[in-house]
Amino acid sequence: MRQETFISYKGYRWLLFTIGALIVCAVVYIVNSPVGGRNGGTVVGYSFGTLATMGIIWLMAYGIRKRSYRSSLGTVEGWLAAHIWIGIGLLFLVPLHSGFSFGCNVHTLAYLLMILTIVSGIWGVLYYATLSDKISSHRGGRKEAIVLEQISSLSAEIDQIAKGKSDVFMRLVEEFNFSFKPRFFQLLRRSRLTSLDQKRAGEFLVNLPEAEKDDAMRAIGLMDQKIDIAQALVEDSRIKNLLRVWLFIHVPASIALCVALAIHIFSVFFFW
Ligand code: HEM
Ligand code: HEM
Incomplete structure (x- = not known):
């Protein structure tokens, strides 16, 4: 029907x-x-x-x-x-x-x-x-406030993992992590957040001390997840703005x- x-x-x-x-x-x-x-x-x-x-x-x-x-x-x-x-x-x-x-x-x-x-x-x-x-929030997806909360808790988790690690680890996080400020959303233009460069991540992994490799993999996974969630939120906001213009x-x-x-x-x- x-x-x-x-x-x-x-x-x-x-x-x-x-x-x-x-x-x-x-x-x-x-x-x-x-x-x-x-x-x-x-x-x-x-x-x-x-x-x-x-x-x-x-x-x-x-x-x-x-x-x-x-x-x-x-x-x-x-x-x-x-x-x-x-x-x-x-x-x-x-x-x-x-x-x-x-x-x-x-x-x-x-x-x-x-x-x-x-x-x-x-x-x-x-x-x-x-x-x-x-x-996506109209299709039963996540609401903006919840998504923002998820992003900040992912950031906190990444910071936690990076604490006390080697310089290479810090540089890895510095390069791939990003602070997400919804105020700076591209208002109407289609914008894509750069996805994680796997080749570059591999280079960091090779240079890391053996003991930090598992944590690095976990941090990379979290940063990847953060990019995906933020991307979906940016796209939702773009569409919502188009609906208002x-x-x-x-x-x-x-x-x-x-x-x-x-x-x-x-x-x-x-x-x-
Ligand atoms: C002389 C004709 C019309 C006048 C004076 C008029 C006026 C308005 C006004 C004052 C609003 C409220 C905007 C707001 O406060 O946010 C509005 C909203 C709206 N109008 Fe019109 N309108 C007219 C014709 C139409 C027509 C023909 C359509 C569609 C075919 C239409 C579709 C809408 C829609 C979709 C909204 C917003 C709905 C929402 O956000 O809830 N209007 N209009
Ligand atoms: C209480 C409401 C209204 C009254 C008393 C009214 C009255 C009139 C009168 C007396 C004329 C003839 C003018 C002439 O021949 O010189 C006229 C023409 C016209 N009216 Fe209205 N009107 C009303 C509402 C509207 C509305 C709502 C519209 C459109 C949004 C409209 C658009 C026109 C147009 C396009 C003409 C023709 C102008 C022409 O011949 O060049 N009127 N109206």
Whole structure:
């Protein structure tokens, strides 16, 4: 059975709702034939404009609902499903409002900003659908805090083994061990931590006193393990950052849309 996602939430309930509402609006648009032609200034035009504005205000409220952890006003998943489908529906409602008339003005600017918001939203959803499975912590893997703890306990173990050992041993640890600072994560670029150079490790082993060889092998194993764990964490962080970056377009675009919309509504009443 296919797993339900926020897109298919409750059998595509919000997609069906949006299609139904758009069909009703399209029928009203076709049936209504005002004197002077269909445009934003007719009764139907005003009604669709008001409906679209209410839709935008509600879409903006998603940011608040998302952070109201104690709210019992529907689930966040349900809100997001509605957000996506109603958001896309506005793309079609606004042309019905304006009578498919666009120009070089603030009214059309509001519509263009709405398109930018919607396109960035679709981009975010596609990103989410393709990338979120790749985050190992989402697949039941280890969580960041636990991984960081593991890395620091591996470091402590390596330091413990190296204590009181020969210079060659110290140089081996110095060369292969690394301090892992998550603050310096490559934010968006794919980055690989250099894996342990086996040939170089072999050279160190040959030069070590016999009594230290077993400990050296153990330290090399731990450092190798540390690199693998840190690498997985870097990759997880990269994907999580990519999942957030589109919001830097979506949210400012939605705010700019609200500003342009306020000017649009003000101007149509002011110049009435
Ligand atoms: C309460 C809400 C709204 C009201 C009262 C309203 C009012 C109007 C009026 C009176 C017109 C006709 C202007 C003219 O012909 O000069 C118009 C046109 C238009 N409106 Fe709205 N509107 C509203 C919401 C929206 C929304 C939400 C958008 C898009 C985000 C939008 C985009 C447009 C566009 C693109 C036009 C056509 C401009 C043109 O013909 O060049 N409106 N609106
Ligand atoms: C005019 C239309 C839209 C407006 C005004 C709008 C506005 C917003 C706002 C204010 C947020 C909250 C951001 C935050 O506080 O973190 C948000 C989040 C989001 N929006 Fe939109 N949005 C619109 C359309 C869409 C569309 C069409 C889609 C997808 C097809 C979409 C997908 C998303 C997603 C995935 C999130 C983040 C979900 C999360 O992090 O929980 N949005 N949007």
